[in-house]
Amino acid sequence: MRIALLGPLRVQAAGVPLEVRGLRARRAIALLALNAGRPVALTQLVDTLWPDDPPATFREQVYNCVAGLRRTLGTRPRPEVDVVRTGGGYALTIDADRVDALAFEAALRVAAARASAGDRAGATTVLRSGLRLWRGEALEGVVDGPLGFAATRLDRLRGEAWEKLFELEMGVRRDPGLIAEMSAVAERYPLREGLTCQLGTVLWQAGRAAQAxxxxxxxxxxxxxxFGVDAGPAVRDLETRIRAAGPPAGVDRLIADVEVLLAEVRGLLTKAARCPACRTG
Structure with a gap:
């Protein structure tokens, strides 16, 4: 059995999709899968199933939800994966490598170890393998309450994985596909300073200083x-170094000149908008 959380929830047994009906049931199996093999307290389950206000009958409803999940996962005497009672909570008896979110995190740890050992190629391969597990947004369709925090954390790890991957590849890749890939990722994570610096650097090295x-x-x-503050020092330093290197040549120089002119025009328009005497009507 495999459970996929890096996108819309998907549960498969022997390659056959299993339908998990009901939002609460999907939230429950997502939470249990994120904690594969580890007990989840009843209070945590309740907070996940009812992020706002649990009903007075929450114990009975949790019991019914778990019973429904067990029927979905299999009715054999020894099902491949089961929801079992553990003290004051429940656990899903599934190996971590059968849950894509946990497999992704494991890939990050393996990649970090290989990179530390000097195996850049191995680290790159593992990172790309982990990133390919993503099919959409983390916990898509069940994000709420505690699962929302889990989704945010997974997305942050995804951004960090891309950043580490590009760090490893920047010194060896020179193909145009690298810039295209970095541009797409930087657009998804526009506030990540590291990705911005990486994209700006490869554009600059490719002779596209104006774009950088x-x-x-x-x-x-x-x-x-x-945030109401300026960007971090790394971005400001990169911008300073690009400008200090001198004006770009050819078409890139023309683009830069036009961009400077447009920036000046935008500045004048902004000042005019703030000046009451300049307003009409």
Whole structure:
């Protein structure tokens, strides 16, 4: 049996999809799968099934939910995977490598160990294998309450995995596909300083300084809009180094000049909008 949480919830037995009916049942199996083999306290289950206000009959409803899950997972005397009672809670008897979210985290640990040992190629292979497990948003369709925190954590780990992967590949890859891939990931994680610096650096090294500067400026705009502060020192330092290297040549120089002009125009328009005497109507 396999349980997939890195996207819409999917439960398969021998390659055959099993339908987990009802939002509470899907939340329950997601929580139990995230804790594969480990006990989940009744209070944690209740908070997950009813993030706002549990009913007075929550014990009976949890019992019924678990009974329904056991029927879904299999009715044989010894089912491959079962929900068992453990003290004051429940546990799902499934190996961690059968749950994609846990397999992804294991891949990150293996990749880190290989990178520390100097095996960059091995670390890259493991990271890409782990990232391929993602089919959409983490815990898609069941995100709420405690599962929302789990989804946020998994997404953060996904961003960190991409960042580490690009760090390993930047020194050896020179194909255009790297920039395209990094651009897509940086767009998904616009507030990650490391990804912004990586994309800006490869663009700069590819002779696309104007685009590299725009990547830095866009990151700073988004950080300012989100947090009310300037971006971190790494992005500011990269922007300074690109400018200090001198103006780009050819088409890139023209793009840079146009971008500077547009920035000046935007600044004038912003000042005009803030000036009461400049407003009409």
């Amino acid at each position: 500067l725009e990547v830095c400026r866009e990151h700073r705009r988004r950080v300012l809009a989100e």
